Structures are given as C-alpha cells and as structure tokens.
Amino acid sequence: MKTVQLNKKQTAILQTLGPQLEKSGALYRLWVGFLLLLILLGGYGLFRQIYIGHVVTGMRDHAVWGYYIANFVYFIGVSYGTAMLAAILYYFKVPWGRPIIRISALVAFISGIIGPVFILLCIGRFDRLHYLFIHARVQSPITWDVMVISTYLVGITVFTYLLLIKDFAILRDTSMFEFPSWRKKLYNALALRYKGTPEQDEQIGHSTKSMAFIMVPKVILAFAVLSWIFGMTLRPGWRSSIFGPSYVIASIATGIALIIGVMWVYRKLYRLEEYLKDEHFRYMGLILLALVGAFGYFTLSEYITSWYTSMTWESKVTDKLLSFKEYGWAFHLANFFGIILPIVVIAIRRFRTPTIIAALSLLVIVAMWVRRYLTVVPSLETPLLPIQDARPEYVHYTATWVEWALVLAGAATFFIFFTLVPKLFNVIPISDYEKETN
Amino acid sequence: MERPKSRYLQRSFRFRPVMPALLLALLLGLFSGNALLAQEEPEEKEQLRTRMSLSAVQGSEDMITLKALVRAKIDDRYTGLPGLEVGFSSVTDSTEQELGKATTNQDGIASLSLAKTKLLADTSGAFPLTALFEGNDEFGDSDDEITITPAAITLEAMEEDSVRTLVATLESLGAPVPETDLYFYVKGMFRPLRIGEATTDEDGMASVEFPTDLPGDPGGNLNIIVRLEEDDAFGTVEANMSQAWGIPLETMPGQTPRELWSPSPPLWLLLTFIALLLIIWGHYMEVIYKLFKLRKNAAES
Numbered sequence: 001m002k003t004v005q006l007n008k009k010q011t012a013i014l015q016t017l018g019p020q021l022e023k024s025g026a027l028y029r030l031w032v033g034f035l036l037l038l039i040l041l042g043g044y045g046l047f048r049q050i051y052i053g054h055v056v057t058g059m060r061d062h063a064v065w066g067y068y069i070a071n072f073v074y075f076i077g078v079s080y081g082t083a084m085l086a087a088i089l090y091y092f093k094v095p096w097g098r099p100i101i102r103i104s105a106l107v108a109f110i111s112g113i114i115g116p117v118f119i120l121l122c123i124g125r126f127d128r129l130h131y132l133f134i135h136a137r138v139q140s141p142i143t144w145d146v147m148v149i150s151t152y153l154v155g156i157t158v159f160t161y162l163l164l165i166k167d168f169a170i171l172r173d174t175s176m177f178e179f180p181s182w183r184k185k186l187y188n189a190l191a192l193r194y195k196g197t198p199e200q201d202e203q204i205g206h207s208t209k210s211m212a213f214i215m216v217p218k219v220i221l222a223f224a225v226l227s228w229i230f231g232m233t234l235r236p237g238w239r240s241s242i243f244g245p246s247y248v249i250a251s252i253a254t255g256i257a258l259i260i261g262v263m264w265v266y267r268k269l270y271r272l273e274e275y276l277k278d279e280h281f282r283y284m285g286l287i288l289l290a291l292v293g294a295f296g297y298f299t300l301s302e303y304i305t306s307w308y309t310s311m312t313w314e315s316k317v318t319d320k321l322l323s324f325k326e327y328g329w330a331f332h333l334a335n336f337f338g339i340i341l342p343i344v345v346i347a348i349r350r351f352r353t354p355t356i357i358a359a360l361s362l363l364v365i366v367a368m369w370v371r372r373y374l375t376v377v378p379s380l381e382t383p384l385l386p387i388q389d390a391r392p393e394y395v396h397y398t399a400t401w402v403e404w405a406l407v408l409a410g411a412a413t414f415f416i417f418f419t420l421v422p423k424l425f426n427v428i429p430i431s432d433y434e435k436e437t438n
Numbered sequence: 439m440e441r442p443k444s445r446y447l448q449r450s451f452r453f454r455p456v457m458p459a460l461l462l463a464l465l466l467g468l469f470s471g472n473a474l475l476a477q478e479e480p481e482e483k484e485q486l487r488t489r490m491s492l493s494a495v496q497g498s499e500d501m502i503t504l505k506a507l508v509r510a511k512i513d514d515r516y517t518g519l520p521g522l523e524v525g526f527s528s529v530t531d532s533t534e535q536e537l538g539k540a541t542t543n544q545d546g547i548a549s550l551s552l553a554k555t556k557l558l559a560d561t562s563g564a565f566p567l568t569a570l571f572e573g574n575d576e577f578g579d580s581d582d583e584i585t586i587t588p589a590a591i592t593l594e595a596m597e598e599d600s601v602r603t604l605v606a607t608l609e610s611l612g613a614p615v616p617e618t619d620l621y622f623y624v625k626g627m628f629r630p631l632r633i634g635e636a637t638t639d640e641d642g643m644a645s646v647e648f649p650t651d652l653p654g655d656p657g658g659n660l661n662i663i664v665r666l667e668e669d670d671a672f673g674t675v676e677a678n679m680s681q682a683w684g685i686p687l688e689t690m691p692g693q694t695p696r697e698l699w700s701p702s703p704p705l706w707l708l709l710t711f712i713a714l715l716l717i718i719w720g721h722y723m724e725v726i727y728k729l730f731k732l733r734k735n736a737a738e739s
Contacts, residue, residue: 137703138703138707138708138711139700139703139704139707144711147711147715151715151718151719154722155718155722158722158725158726162725162729192729192732192733192736193732193733193736194732194736195736197736199735200732200735200736203728203731203732203735204732206728207725207728207729210721210724210725211721211725214718214721218718221714390543390544391543391544392520392521392544395544
C-alpha cells in the first residue's frame with residue numbers, strides 16, 4: 001500500500017517534534033491537572049447558576065450583561081481576527097506566513113468554540129434555546145448573529161481540518177514512533193486515505209484555497225453583524241458608526257497578540273527557533289503595531305466626538321470612563337498598556353525581539369479584554385430611563401465568584417487546548433516542507 | 439538573508455525584569471481598581487455622623503407610609519445613604535411596638551407601608567412614631583420621632599354644564615379641618631403635574647376646576663391626586679382616583695414599516711439573508727463533497 005513519503009527536511013522536523021508527541025513530563029501533567037481544576041471549578045459555578053439561577057451572578061436589571069458577554073465578544077472577535085489572518089496568509093501564499101497559518105487557524109478554532117459558550121451562559125432558559133431556530137425572525141440582528149456564528153464555526157472547522165489532513169497522513173504512515181493503537185486508528189480515520197497522489201494534493205489544495213477565499217467576506221459579515229447588535233441599539237457608547245471598524249481592528253490586534261503569545265511559548269517549549277524565527281515575531285510585531293495604532297486612532301475619534309458634542313446621555317458614559325472615581329483607571333491603563341506602550345516600544349527597532357514582542361502582546365491581550373468589558377458594562381449602567389428606587393446592586397455591576405470561575409474556566413479551556421494539541425499533531429506543518437530537500 | 443543580530447538584540451535579557459514589572463503594574467492597576475472588582479472600598483476611618491428625618495404619608499384606605507431619610511455629610515454635602523436598615527416603632531408613654539424594618543434606597547430613604555390600625559394612639563388620638571438606624575462600622579446611629587394626627591381626604595369628581603370640578607374634603611378624627619391648603623395633581627411619568635390649589639372652608643372642603651385638554655391613556659383615564667403637603671400635625675395626607683377626563687391617546691398612528699415585530703420581514707432582507715446563507719453553505723457542501731471524494735478516489739486507486 002502506498003504511503004506518504006517524507007524528505008530529509010520533513011524527517012528532521014518530525015524528529016525534533018517527536019518527543020512531545022510521545023511523552024509527557026510531571027510538570028506537564030501538573031499543568032494539565034491545574035487547568036482541569038479550573039475547568040471543574042467553572043463547572044461547579046455553572047451547576048450553581050443552573051440550579052439556583054442567574055441570581056448567583058452580578059447581572060441585574062440595569063447591567064443585564066457582564067463578564068460573560070465581554071468574554072463572548074472578546075473570544076469570538078479573536079476567532080474572527082485570527083481566521084482572517086490565516087485565510088489571507090494562505091490564500092496569498094505569504095512566504096513567511098507558512099508556520100503561522102496553522103497556529104492562527106487553531107487559535108481561531110478554539111476561540112470560536114469558547115466564545116459562543118459564554119452566550120449560552122447568559123441564557124436563563126436553556127429549555128427554550130431551540131426557539132432561536134424554530135421562532136427565528138429574520139428582522140432581528142440576534143438571528144443574524146446566530147446564523148452567522150454557526151455558519152462561521154462550520155467554516156473554520158472545515159478550514160482547520162483541511163490544513164491538517166496531510167499531517168495526519170504523515171503521522172499515520174510514520175514508523176518513527178510507537179503510538180498506541182487508538183491513536184493509529186484516529187490518524188487513520190482523520191487522514192481520509194490521503195496518500196500524497198497529485199490528484200489528492202490538488203483536491204485538498206483547491207478546497208483549502210476556496211475555503212480561505214470565502215473566509216474573508218464571511219468574517220467581515222460576521223464581524224459586522226456582531227458589532228451591529230451593539231451599534232443598532234440606542235445606547236451611548238454603542239450606537240456609533242465607528243463601533244464596527246473599531247471592534248474589527250481591536251479583535252484582529254488581539255488575535256495577532258494571542259498568536260504571538262502561542263508562538264513564543266511553543267518556540268521556547270519545543271525549541272522551534274528554526275521554524276518560528278525572529279523575523280516571524282518582527283513581522284507579527286509590526287502588524288500588531290499598525291493595528292493598535294489604528295485602534296488608538298478609532299478610540300480617540302470615538303470618544304473625542306462624544307466628549308466634545310456633550311450630548312447628555314453620551315456624556316454620562318464618557319464621564320464614567322474618564323473619571324478616576326469610576327472606570328478611569330481601567331480605561332486609561334488599558335489604553336496605555338494596550339495602545340500607547342506597544343506603539344512606542346515596537347516602533348524602536350532594537351526592541352523588536354521575540355521576548356519583548358511577546359510580553360507586549362500579553363499586555364495587549366489583557367488590555368483589550370478590559371476594553372471589551374468597558375464597552376459592555378458602563379453603557380448598561382447608564383440607562384435612559386433609570387428604574388425608580390433602584391437597589392444599589394442594580395446600579396453598579398459587580399462580578400461574583402461564579403462569573404470569575406467561569407471566565408477562568410474559559411481561559412483554562414483555551415490553555416488546555418493548546419497544551420494538548422502538540423501531543424496530537426505537530427504545530428509546525430510538516431507537509432508544507434514537502435518540496436524542500438534541505 | 440538573515441540580518442545579523444545587533445548587540446542590543448543579544449543583550450535583550452536586560453529588559454526582562456522590566457516587562458514582568460510592567461505586567462504586574464497593569465494587572466494590579468486593572469484588577470485592584472474599583473471598576474472591575476467592586477465598588478470603591480471605604481478606607482478605614484472614623485464613623486460618619488448621620489442625620490435622620492422621619493415623615494409620614496397618610497393615604498387612602500387607612501394606609502400610612504413611613505419614610506425615614508438617612509443622610510451624612512460627605513464632601514461638605516448632605517447625601518442620602520443607601521443600603522442601611524432602619525427600624526420603625528410606634529411608641530406611647532406606656533408601650534413600644536415594633537412596626538417593621540426597611541432598607542434605605544439609592545436616595546437614602548427607607549419606606550414602610552402599613553395599616554393605621556397597627557399603630558398605637560396616645561390619649562389625644564395621635565400616633566407617636568419613631569425611626570432608628572442603629573449605626574454600623576462606617577456610619578453612626580441616628581433617630582427621629584414624629585407625632586401624626588390621623589387625617590384623610592375624600593376626593594370627588596363632579597361635572598356640570600361641561601365644567602369639571604374636583605372637590606376634596608379633609609377630615610381628622612371625624613371633624614372637618616378648615617383653613618388648610620390642598621394641592622391637586624395629575625400623575626405623570628416622571629413627576630405629578632400640578633393643576634391647582636385651594637384652601638379648605640369650615641366644612642373641610644376645597645375645590646378646583648379641572649382642565650379639559652390633558653392627554654390621557656388610550657381610554658382617556660387620568661390618575662388624579664390631591665395632597666396636603668408636609669403639615670406639622672398630619673404629615674402628608676393624600677388621596678387619588680382614576681377619572682376618564684383626559685383626551686384618549688391614539689396608539690400607533692399609522693403603520694411603522696421598519697418595526698421589529700412586523701409579521702414578516704421585508705422581502706429584500708429575506709432574499710439577502712437566504713442568498714448569503716445559500717452561497718456560503720453551498721460552498722461548504724462542495725468542499726465537504728470533495729473530502730468524501732478524496733476518500734473514495736483513494737479506495738478506487
């Protein structure tokens with residue numbers, strides 16, 4: 001039976017990455033255990049939320065959204081952003097992009113799974129979930145979002161899978177490792193009898209390219225629909241024509257920052273300096289610089305117009321964001337660490353080292369989350385018709401431990417996925433090096 | 439060609455202590471800030487002195503509402519304190535009876551509504567009442583007492599020769615109360631609209647003419663309120679009634695074509711929606727079909 005043949009370069013990569021596929025150390029197990037513990041804690045929080053009700057969260061009549069929606073908007077945005085990057089790098093065959101495409105697609109895939117889960121956490125009546133489909137109203141932006149997200153999830157799953165088929169075949173055919181039989185069966189099933197024939201190569205190449213092509217308009221549509229849910233609601237801080245573009249830019253920037261973070265960790269852990277080179281970090285750093293710069297401009301534009309025109313309702317939200325007695329610290333620190341600092345540091349050439357860029361990316365990742373939170377909560381805390389005699393906990397949203405536990409469980413799911421992935425297949429696409437003889 | 443590493447690049451370890459410090463600063467700043475975790479935690483300081491003022495509103499059907507406003511001087515201004523528990527009691531020379539407890543709202547007011555029959559009366563028939571906030575770590579205790587003489591207003595609406603008149607009668611302990619100002623209002627969304635005031639005669643009666651141009655609900659109903667305001671002896675006394683003296687409000691004038699609750703979406707929206715879904719899902723189907731074919735082709739070869 002014909003099998004996929006490897007050249008010297010591919011064999012070398014497989015040898016480098018081999019140990020991680022076969023063995024796991026004590027530290028690794030400890031780390032996975034810790035993440036599982038966080039997920040379990042989240043599970044307990046979820047149980048309490050379902051059993052007792054949403055009263056265990058900090059969400060009340062004014063702020064009906066909180067951490068969950070901030071997290072949803074954050075993760076799904078990251079997913080769209082990274083999917084777009086992967087699609088563009090693939091479609092245009094960007095030469096340096098080769099080792100990044102797979103990581104981007106994986107970030108897009110897992111964020112795309114985690115994001116919508118947080119929407120589900122916001123739903124009080126799971127038993128009515130199917131009403132979203134059987135009573136769908138095309139007039140409602142929520143229906144657009146349900147459709148667009150489910151469509152997108154199928155798309156990113158197929159795209160990511162297409163990127164992996166050849167590597168599954170390589171792992172199926174290699175005699176370098178002693179895999180347990182369940183893994184052999186898994187690779188055999190996932191490889192779809194791919195044997196490296198020119199027709200199969202052409203079929204996979206064509207399908208992937210076609211998925212990459214449609215990914216870009218689809219992601220723009222998905223981005224637009226999600227930002228319109230906010231933008232089409234009459235609320236200060238949301239109803240702004242720049243909301244969409246600003247969200248798109250911020251999400252792609254966050255996605256790039258996450259990819260840089262994942263790249264840095266993989267490079268350190270698995271000694272991938274030969275594949276994830278310094279120049280990859282430099283290029284990604286420069287893209288990050290451009291994106292946070294644009295996001296900074298949009299932020300300034302959004303808030304300076306609302307501050308200058310001083311419309312009463314708008315001003316209330318802007319004042320909350322600027323006042324150090326309310327959200328001022330969070331807002332200014334997020335802007336400093338998420339926008340100004342990355343711009344200043346990456347602009348200086350000598351600072352463009354992988355470690356510095358990765359550290360800046362971590363700052364961007366945290367700061368952008370804070371900005372998402374500041375998009376959702378202060379606007380909701382500023383209703384046009386305040387409830388009379390409102391209780392204090394209605395007026396100010398405060399997250400409870402249940403929400404913290406579930407947010408941490410979401411982050412833990414992200415980490416555990418990226419911890420387990422290198423055990424299943426290579427993060428560096430071996431099949432992409434089939435034409436190299438070095 | 440790979441660019442040679444500059445000497446700065448090789449010395450990048452120098453920056454390592456800086457970045458964790460910056461990260462720590464960011465995390466501390468963001469998560470210790472009042473905004474994300476909780477409202478501002480009060481610092482350890484002396485108890486603030488509080489002031490209480492107790493008032494009562496006597497309504498219809500023998501109900502009375504006790505209102506205790508708890509305030510403290512914060513930034514040189516007296517501010518209502520939310521979330522404090524106030525206990526209300528009815529006290530005579532010989533007996534004290536607890537009436538109940540209530541928590542202050544956002545404006546610092548704790549309200550308790552109950553039937554007048556639950557109150558103890560003194561020898562003159564009046565109700566001596568007290569309210570007490572016991573104090574906590576932040577705020578000192580305060581209390582207030584008032585004596586309320588029972589009173590009630592009866593309100594009548596009369597129409598003669600298309601002149602509409604409201605007649606209110608104020609009585610206390612079975613006797614009319616003369617020479618007292620009463621105010622007439624129509625309930626609004628935010629605050630009542632004052633439509634007139636009048637002084638009671640020796641029969642305790644006061645009347646005002648009612649305007650004919652006020653908009654009402656779809657049935658033309660208006661909620662009319664008459665009130666004796668913050669009297670030393672009676673507190674606030676009020677009565678209200680619903681009367682169809684307003685101009686009926688026409689709901690939904692004409693069609694609103696872009697309403698979200700319309701029975702069916704506009705055709706262009708439906709077509710765009712279906713077209714977009716068909717294009718994308720058609721695309722998926724093609725790719726998934728090819729994947730199946732990939733497997734089949736391999737089997738054949």
